[in-house]
């Protein structure tokens with residue numbers, strides 16, 4: 001009996017604590033990735049609006065951190081300011097900090113003649129942001145901005161339409177750009193209530209929009225509200241996505257309060273062992289300064305989390321949502337930007353390497369990676385022998401030999 005219990009405990013430990021495995025030693029690389037969700041989201045309102053009590057009661061959106069009442073779509077200055085901060089901090093290979101912006105690709109507007117749909121770069125007409133996409137393109141060219149996929153709408157569009165339709169006040173607010181609608185915080189884009197055909201069509205649409213605008217496929221995805229299921233991972237694999245963010249934070253809104261957490265841990269452990277195509281990239285550091293009174297404390301705790309990640313042999317991955325950098329309240333967004341500035345300054349002194357998910361996924365699988373920005377490519381080889389790195393650019397393949405444990409940056413043309 002004692003032997004059986006011991007074997008059972010060993011079995012459970014293997015499932016719960018075995019990682020996905022990696023070809024590189026993350027302790028030595030000391031990498032940091034920065035994940036930021038909600039870019040491109042036309043919400044929660046186009047500018048500072050004050051809703052009266054009756055309107056708030058009517059919208060009844062559900063729970064979210066109070067600071068999100070000031071959430072809005074980024075403008076050109078927001079993106080340019082962030083890009084300037086990132087460009088200041090060079091890693092030990094002289095590359096600037098990389099910000100992975102996870103994008104929502106479509107928006108909806110209720111109009112007197114019915115619902116209008118907009119795909120990036122087009123946006124809900126209430127959100128006029130001249131020059132914003134130019135600022136994004138400049139940041140991408142400079143190598144500080146890497147777009148990835150967050151979702152199509154961020155919510156279930158059918159639930160939004162059925163909530164708003166027939167209520168003239170809600171239709172008016174939506175027409176003016178107010179994203180919130182009754183119980184929207186539980187209208188999950190990938191929830192169990194979502195029709196699978198709609199989910200498949202939306203994914204195809206978001207991938208097409210993303211690829212058409214940014215000129216490349218997304219490689220990494222984070223589901224809106226951290227809600228997704230096994231079927232969604234199969235879909236992501238089928239369209240060529242290679243990395244899933246924040247598996248540890250995955251939410252199951254309908255799970256049992258007592259057994260659900262344990263079931264989730266086992267399911268995650270089994271997926272980590274069995275999954276061969278998707279790389280799970282965990283967010284193990286948090287910089288959500290605006291959700292705490294002591295902003296500086298969030299910088300120090302995030303910095304400590306980075307060091308802890310390295311000590312555990314993991315790539316450090318910082319979670320910091322758009323609300324920290326884009327707000328209808330300029331005081332708040334200055335605090336968020338300043339927090340990131342201070343964190344990057346402290347990390348730069350730690351001989352850091354800045355990476356994005358696609359590089360982490362490639363390095364984990366092969367020990368080598370490439371990332372193209374502007375007319376350049378950064379090739380990494382963290383193995384112990386010279387390796388051939390194949391770079392694909394606009395349908396052309398280029399072979400680059402990279403010496404062992406070296407990073408090379410070359411011009412593509």
Ligand SMILES: [Zn+2]
Nearest residue numbers: 037038224225
């Ligand atoms: Zn989000």
